[in-house]
Amino acid sequence: MISIKGARMVYALMLLFLCPFVQADTQHQFYFSPVCIEAQKHICALRLNKAEQLLAGEKKLHPDNVAIPFLENYIDYYRLITSQDLTNFKKIEEAKDARLKAVRKISTSSPYYLYAQSEIHLQWGFIKSFNQEYVGAMLEFKNAYQLAKQNFEKHPEFKPSMKTVGMFRALLGTIPDNYKWVLGIAGLNGDFDGGMQLIQRYFKTESYPEFILDKQSAVFYYGLFMLNFGDKQKAWAFCDEHTDDYNTNLLSVYLRAFTASKTGKNDEAIHVLQHRPKSADYEPFYALDYFLGMCKLNRLDDDAEQSLKRFVSFYKGKLYMKDAYRRISWYYLLKNDLDKFKIYRELSKRYGSTNSEEDKNIMRETTEGITHDLVILKARLLFDGGYYTKAEETIKQRNPDHLKTEYQKLEYYYRYARILHEQYKYSKATDYYEQVVKRSPVNTPYYFAPYACLHMGYIYQKMGFPQIAKSHFSKVGAYSKAEYHESIKVKSNKELQKLK
Numbered sequence: 001m002i003s004i005k006g007a008r009m010v011y012a013l014m015l016l017f018l019c020p021f022v023q024a025d026t027q028h029q030f031y032f033s034p035v036c037i038e039a040q041k042h043i044c045a046l047r048l049n050k051a052e053q054l055l056a057g058e059k060k061l062h063p064d065n066v067a068i069p070f071l072e073n074y075i076d077y078y079r080l081i082t083s084q085d086l087t088n089f090k091k092i093e094e095a096k097d098a099r100l101k102a103v104r105k106i107s108t109s110s111p112y113y114l115y116a117q118s119e120i121h122l123q124w125g126f127i128k129s130f131n132q133e134y135v136g137a138m139l140e141f142k143n144a145y146q147l148a149k150q151n152f153e154k155h156p157e158f159k160p161s162m163k164t165v166g167m168f169r170a171l172l173g174t175i176p177d178n179y180k181w182v183l184g185i186a187g188l189n190g191d192f193d194g195g196m197q198l199i200q201r202y203f204k205t206e207s208y209p210e211f212i213l214d215k216q217s218a219v220f221y222y223g224l225f226m227l228n229f230g231d232k233q234k235a236w237a238f239c240d241e242h243t244d245d246y247n248t249n250l251l252s253v254y255l256r257a258f259t260a261s262k263t264g265k266n267d268e269a270i271h272v273l274q275h276r277p278k279s280a281d282y283e284p285f286y287a288l289d290y291f292l293g294m295c296k297l298n299r300l301d302d303d304a305e306q307s308l309k310r311f312v313s314f315y316k317g318k319l320y321m322k323d324a325y326r327r328i329s330w331y332y333l334l335k336n337d338l339d340k341f342k343i344y345r346e347l348s349k350r351y352g353s354t355n356s357e358e359d360k361n362i363m364r365e366t367t368e369g370i371t372h373d374l375v376i377l378k379a380r381l382l383f384d385g386g387y388y389t390k391a392e393e394t395i396k397q398r399n400p401d402h403l404k405t406e407y408q409k410l411e412y413y414y415r416y417a418r419i420l421h422e423q424y425k426y427s428k429a430t431d432y433y434e435q436v437v438k439r440s441p442v443n444t445p446y447y448f449a450p451y452a453c454l455h456m457g458y459i460y461q462k463m464g465f466p467q468i469a470k471s472h473f474s475k476v477g478a479y480s481k482a483e484y485h486e487s488i489k490v491k492s493n494k495e496l497q498k499l500k
Helices: 034-045 048-061 067-083 089-103 111-130 134-154 159-172 177-186 192-204 212-229 232-242 250-262 266-274 287-298 304-314 321-334 338-350 357-367 374-384 388-395 406-422 426-439 448-462 466-478 485-498
Strands: none
Touching: 034 048, 034 067, 034 212, 034 250, 048 067, 067 089, 067 111, 089 111, 111 134, 111 159, 134 159, 159 192, 159 212, 192 212, 212 232, 212 250, 212 485, 232 250, 250 266, 250 287, 266 287, 287 304, 287 321, 287 374, 304 321, 321 338, 321 357, 321 374, 338 357, 374 388, 374 406, 388 406, 406 426, 406 448, 426 448, 448 466, 448 485, 466 485
């Protein structure tokens, strides 16, 4: 799962090794037996109970095969991050230590030795992040990266560590400049392009069918990086190719629907989510209800609130919770039911976390009592769904001179510019972006101006005016008080690097 803007990056494991197993003097082995391969198929689809049953039987027959506790960690990992039910967190964390101890019993010369430890630490880094144990998460991530790096140096053609090192390099390459001193202290460094090239190399080398989970992980990493920091249409093409099993795989449903929703393919996202597998064999992945409700609201469907209400009723975690309540409030605002709008707006303030930039944006919106213009809100939702013609027809109905607040006027020009931009109407789009910048003081708390500078940079870069593009990208840094400033600056800095 994914913070809303950002990019949400995910998790798994795979390997290139020629021998069927590695055996140490202790007789402990790391061996993907036929049963372990079958269990992987169930894990990657989120049929976790079935995978547990298979591994329990396999453990009785082969108690010294440490691939079994390694895969059991995957089960706990996916169950925790999809349910966000952390009530048994401490008990499950105790199992982590036992699994690491088991992995360390195989031969130190095996590429599995460091690799398996690295992946377990990586998974627990994500788990602790969701549990808001940020110091613990950082230590897990540091251990994961260092182990993967050591293994890659010892076994440079070992595909799983190639993927993990590539992921870390790319991820660390997106860290804002003012936080890079932290990486220096930790002895870490990032290189987004180098990391992406390493993951690309992973896909170009020979694949082995028994390493299912690792390939799925690589697909998530590459697809989400491309979506957030690369070419969105290439991200969709990549996702389309690698998630064709979405009728039987809930993680493929998640990645496919999420990518479709961010690349103007809202109808595809709704189709995938509505036709996802729902039998008792699968884990209850309630975040998919949130995404379905979001996409249906983008299409202005009359029943959009139903999936969102199902999400807030059954979901145990905090991720997406504020936005779900906010979107339910928007639904009732568009229906002119002001009483329910106020109720759900208050609930969006009360529930969920305030850790992500999106959650902080929602808190500001609710505490400041920002009033949305209904026409602009409809246009925004239609735009988010990729319905650009309908969005333009809608926003044309509003005269900016009749808007009541400066916030509404800023949003009008920004939303109109985005709608025009996505339809390649660059001249008028830049005029409207300029209006946003002109009307925004440098200490603006809103994201409209820095994003306007970023998007003008994209336009001039595409039109072949690199110096003008550079000028606009450079202006992003001035809006240090704006929402999403750090993530917008990461994107502008990435483009400035290209233009050097």
